[in-house]
Amino acid sequence: MAEYDAIVIGAGNGGLTAAATLAQRGVNVLLLERHNIPGGCATSFCRGRFEFEVSLHQLSGLGSVEKPGPLRATLDRLGIMDKLEFVQIQDLYRVIVPGQLDITLKPDLGGMIHELQKRFPHEKDGIFAYFDFLYKLFTQVIGVFYFKDPETSREKYPLYYQYALKTAGEVMNRFIHDPLLQAAVSPYWTYMGLPPKYMSIVDMAAMFFAYLEFKPYHLKGGSQTLSNALADTIINNGGTLRFNCGAEKIIVKQGAVQGVITDKGEEIAAKYVISNASKISTYTEMMDMDQVPGEVRAQIKQCTLSQSAFTLYMGLDCEPEAVGLTQSTNFILGGTDPENSYRRMRVRDINDEDSMVLSCYNLIDPDFSPRGTCQVAMVTLKYGDTWLNVPPAEYAGEKYRMADAMLKVAEKVFPDLRRHIEEIEIATPLTHLRYLGHPRGAIYGFDHHIQNSELFIPPQSSVKGLYSAGGWIGYNGYQPTLDSGVMAAKALLTDMKGKQEDFHAKTNRQTV
Amino acid sequence: MQKQIVKQFDGYADIVKKIEIAEKKGTDFAAQKGEVAACINKLHPARIPLRISRVITETPSTCTLRLKADNCRLPPFQAGQYITLFLDIGSIRTSRPYSISSSPGRTGYWDITIRRVKNGLVSTYLLEDVKEGDLLESSGPQGNFHFNPIIHAKTMVCLAGGSGITPFMSMLREITDGGLDRILYLFYGSKTMDDIIFHTEITRLAQQFSNIKYLPVIEEPAENKSCETGFITADLIRKTIGGGDDKSFFICGPQAMYDFCLPDLEKLGIPKNKIRREMFGAPLNISGYSGWPPKIKPDDFFEVNVKDKGVFKARADEPLLVALEKNNLAIPSLCRSGECSMCRIKILSGQVFQAPGALVRKSDRQFGYVHACVSYPIKDLTILL
Numbered sequence: 001m002a003e004y005d006a007i008v009i010g011a012g013n014g015g016l017t018a019a020a021t022l023a024q025r026g027v028n029v030l031l032l033e034r035h036n037i038p039g040g041c042a043t044s045f046c047r048g049r050f051e052f053e054v055s056l057h058q059l060s061g062l063g064s065v066e067k068p069g070p071l072r073a074t075l076d077r078l079g080i081m082d083k084l085e086f087v088q089i090q091d092l093y094r095v096i097v098p099g100q101l102d103i104t105l106k107p108d109l110g111g112m113i114h115e116l117q118k119r120f121p122h123e124k125d126g127i128f129a130y131f132d133f134l135y136k137l138f139t140q141v142i143g144v145f146y147f148k149d150p151e152t153s154r155e156k157y158p159l160y161y162q163y164a165l166k167t168a169g170e171v172m173n174r175f176i177h178d179p180l181l182q183a184a185v186s187p188y189w190t191y192m193g194l195p196p197k198y199m200s201i202v203d204m205a206a207m208f209f210a211y212l213e214f215k216p217y218h219l220k221g222g223s224q225t226l227s228n229a230l231a232d233t234i235i236n237n238g239g240t241l242r243f244n245c246g247a248e249k250i251i252v253k254q255g256a257v258q259g260v261i262t263d264k265g266e267e268i269a270a271k272y273v274i275s276n277a278s279k280i281s282t283y284t285e286m287m288d289m290d291q292v293p294g295e296v297r298a299q300i301k302q303c304t305l306s307q308s309a310f311t312l313y314m315g316l317d318c319e320p321e322a323v324g325l326t327q328s329t330n331f332i333l334g335g336t337d338p339e340n341s342y343r344r345m346r347v348r349d350i351n352d353e354d355s356m357v358l359s360c361y362n363l364i365d366p367d368f369s370p371r372g373t374c375q376v377a378m379v380t381l382k383y384g385d386t387w388l389n390v391p392p393a394e395y396a397g398e399k400y401r402m403a404d405a406m407l408k409v410a411e412k413v414f415p416d417l418r419r420h421i422e423e424i425e426i427a428t429p430l431t432h433l434r435y436l437g438h439p440r441g442a443i444y445g446f447d448h449h450i451q452n453s454e455l456f457i458p459p460q461s462s463v464k465g466l467y468s469a470g471g472w473i474g475y476n477g478y479q480p481t482l483d484s485g486v487m488a489a490k491a492l493l494t495d496m497k498g499k500q501e502d503f504h505a506k507t508n509r510q511t512v
Numbered sequence: 513m514q515k516q517i518v519k520q521f522d523g524y525a526d527i528v529k530k531i532e533i534a535e536k537k538g539t540d541f542a543a544q545k546g547e548v549a550a551c552i553n554k555l556h557p558a559r560i561p562l563r564i565s566r567v568i569t570e571t572p573s574t575c576t577l578r579l580k581a582d583n584c585r586l587p588p589f590q591a592g593q594y595i596t597l598f599l600d601i602g603s604i605r606t607s608r609p610y611s612i613s614s615s616p617g618r619t620g621y622w623d624i625t626i627r628r629v630k631n632g633l634v635s636t637y638l639l640e641d642v643k644e645g646d647l648l649e650s651s652g653p654q655g656n657f658h659f660n661p662i663i664h665a666k667t668m669v670c671l672a673g674g675s676g677i678t679p680f681m682s683m684l685r686e687i688t689d690g691g692l693d694r695i696l697y698l699f700y701g702s703k704t705m706d707d708i709i710f711h712t713e714i715t716r717l718a719q720q721f722s723n724i725k726y727l728p729v730i731e732e733p734a735e736n737k738s739c740e741t742g743f744i745t746a747d748l749i750r751k752t753i754g755g756g757d758d759k760s761f762f763i764c765g766p767q768a769m770y771d772f773c774l775p776d777l778e779k780l781g782i783p784k785n786k787i788r789r790e791m792f793g794a795p796l797n798i799s800g801y802s803g804w805p806p807k808i809k810p811d812d813f814f815e816v817n818v819k820d821k822g823v824f825k826a827r828a829d830e831p832l833l834v835a836l837e838k839n840n841l842a843i844p845s846l847c848r849s850g851e852c853s854m855c856r857i858k859i860l861s862g863q864v865f866q867a868p869g870a871l872v873r874k875s876d877r878q879f880g881y882v883h884a885c886v887s888y889p890i891k892d893l894t895i896l897l
Contacts, residue, residue, distance in 0.1 A: 037853065046853070049785070161520060164518070224876070225875035228875045235858075284544075298535050403662050424660065425656075449530075450527060455518045
């Protein structure tokens with residue numbers, strides 16, 4: 001039987017950084033990936049003369065060489081910084097409520113506040129106070145979490161203690177009131193999946209802080225470059241990467257990991273497994289229920305699945321400006337009531353009440369598609385539930401109907417969009433389900449309610465040797481998932497080191 | 513640490529209450545076990561067992577195999593898509609893509625239509641060795657060569673060459689079966705009258721349905737006066753369809769046909785990017801392509817070291833995918849034409865020649881990945897599967 005020190009299941013962001021970190025430390029690691037290419041969401045596909053980026057929007061936390069963010073250091077330690085070329089994105093976003101609002105914000109605190117105050121002079125003070133609050137709050141979060149202050153207290157971090165469990169909505173309502181203004185400063189809720197009413201204010205603060213302080217970035221060559229670079233770190237450090245091979249079962253005996261059975265029926269021994277698969281398939285598909293600790297079962301039960309997405313990947317036969325695209329990130333909101341848009345996410349339809357984001361990185365990276373063309377991704381969040389019952393024979397038609405409806409909404413802002421489409425690929429919740437293996441095609445793992453956060457659900461379980469990485473523990477997005485893999489690997493290494501020391505201690509005693 | 517301080521946060525008790533309720537009322541995800549796999553299987557099964565229910569002789573060199581699902585439902589497909597057959601022939605494990613030629617409306621079976629290729633391993637096997645009742649295995653339907661109502665005009669101008677008729681046969685049958693209001697012009701080039709596949713059926717459908725326009729074009733002029741002769745030219749297309757505006761162009765046939773037809777379509781003012789072309793396998797005469805290193809002869813051999821798996825010699829003009837299959841190192845593959853990226857492998861050292869037009873991702877080029885189906889060894893290689 002083949003044997004490894006550790007097996008990583010899934011080559012998504014978390015699986016890749018976990019395996020790369022382990023390989024760098026000399027651990028004999030095997031990374032299993034069902035698909036023929038690494039990356040999970042961090043991938044691309046080719047159609048005609050276009051290579052479509054699947055999921056990377058506005059990379060956060062990177063920072064510049066002069067002012068590095070945490071992600072830059074992480075990627076540097078993974079030995080891949082010199083293989084990647086980043087471009088700073090010049091806009092934060094353009095946010096449009098058709099007929100009511102059209103404002104573009106820059107990723108700069110002062111400039112952004114100024115622009116908002118110009119448009120909403122009646123809320124001048126509230127705007128300043130709101131962002132001032134977000135910054136103050138997040139500075140305290142940094143003290144507690146990133147600098148790991150060993151002596152936290154309410155006196156030292158009053159805002160954090162007071163607001164850690166509050167929603168963005170209730171805080172925002174205290175500072176600003178015009179619904180249009182609220183809409184203008186909160187479209188990022190769609191990056192988390194929950195409207196301000198349910199989303200944590202700390203999460204909202206984290207997003208603004210990350211984007212304003214470290215700026216949003218684009219990666220040349222797309223996210224597949226990152227995935228390929230991480231795969232190289234694994235290969236070059238003696239790790240083994242096996243494509244076209246999934247994990248069927250995690251073997252657990254007496255609460256401890258023994259190895260993995262692959263989808264080819266091969267049994268591979270290992271005392272450590274890091275699962276980058278969904279938490280649900282890890283615990284309900286790959287493990288026998290009697291081996292899953294009770295607290296894990298309870299934790300999963302209290303969670304609900306996040307949205308999936310309906311996405312159009314489009315290659316246009318013209319420059320972005322020809323269809324009126326002037327910013328790389330464009331939120332088109334379905335009105336000023338995010339809760340209505342949120343309710344619409346359960347409906348298998350698209351109309352002008354839905355909120356969507358339309359990205360075009362040709363504006364900052366002319367190599368994003370061939371000269372004279374541009375690549376546009378348009379996404380709206382949709383829960384996958386209603387897609388399960390679409391009869392197979394009607395599936396293609398349903399895809400086209402939804403795509404047509406989505407284009408109709410976009411055409412209100414970018415009227416010439418449709419006639420310039422040269423290539424289009426439509427991804428539904430079932431597409432995400434197929435490629436990610438996530439139930440209902442959930443792209444953000446579980447809904448990010450405050451009670452489901454890491455404050456209440458620890459990232460790792462009590463199964464000996466089993467660790468988790470990826471978007472099903474903690475946050476989603478590139479920066480968090482890349483980090484999660486490193487964290488899981490570090491936890492594993494600490495345990496491994498402890499065991500080795502125990503072993504040496506024992507053998508020493510015996511020899512003495 | 514967090515566990516301790518979280519208890520001191522304002523609102524902690526409320527959240528705990530919410531958790532208690534959620535734990536009681538929450539979802540039993542274990543009860544949904546298997547749901548993901550079932551969903552994928554309904555639309556995109558990885559492997560489908562197919563029973564040959566009929567063998568229909570179309571022309572002296574062509575047969576249709578009618579395939580029925582063995583103990584499962586066939587997943588849906590869009591007219592123009594293909595399936596890949598996975599085959600064990602002698603000691604060789606290989607695969608071949610075939611467009612489905614039956615209508616998507618016929619959900620009980622799939623037809624694939626196979627023309628004999630001279631010395632072709634698989635076509636010979638499928639035309640001579642398999643029989644009704646035999647079991648085959650295929651992929652789910654694949655590919656992007658199909659009508660897309662978002663971007664395509666209702667009038668389709670289809671250019672077929674030889675066995676490249678098969679995806680169009682499915683489109684045509686879909687339109688007539690379903691009474692669709694699309695208009696389909698079919699220009700179908702063949703060498704001789706005998707080579708035309710589906711001639712009787714298409715002729716009948718074109719007589720019956722005014723939205724189907726059929727123009728067979730025969731290469732050999734002496735033979736027949738009842739249809740167009742020569743090649744499918746700009747003049748012929750213009751004469752038949754008028755202008756190219758508000759029409760979508762589809763082309764499927766051997767490389768020689770693309771080389772001839774694409775410039776002619778350009779003469780009509782149809783930009784290349786408005787023409788959807790189906791892939792048609794790896795190029796046959798790769799050493800004749802521009803960029804092929806002149807010093808390397810097609811029958812030169814190079815050593816291929818497959819990391820941790822073995823070493824063999826491979827011919828310069830043979831795709832690596834085929835060489836791997838001949839050496840018992842078959843890797844997953846679907847389109848075998850450079851598009852789908854299933855046979856992606858990493859070149860650790862050495863050099864390959866890649867057929868032009870292969871859809872390789874930018875970062876794959878940066879990190880040394882190629883599509884084995886259209887990559888040819890031009891130096892000794894070390895590769896990683």
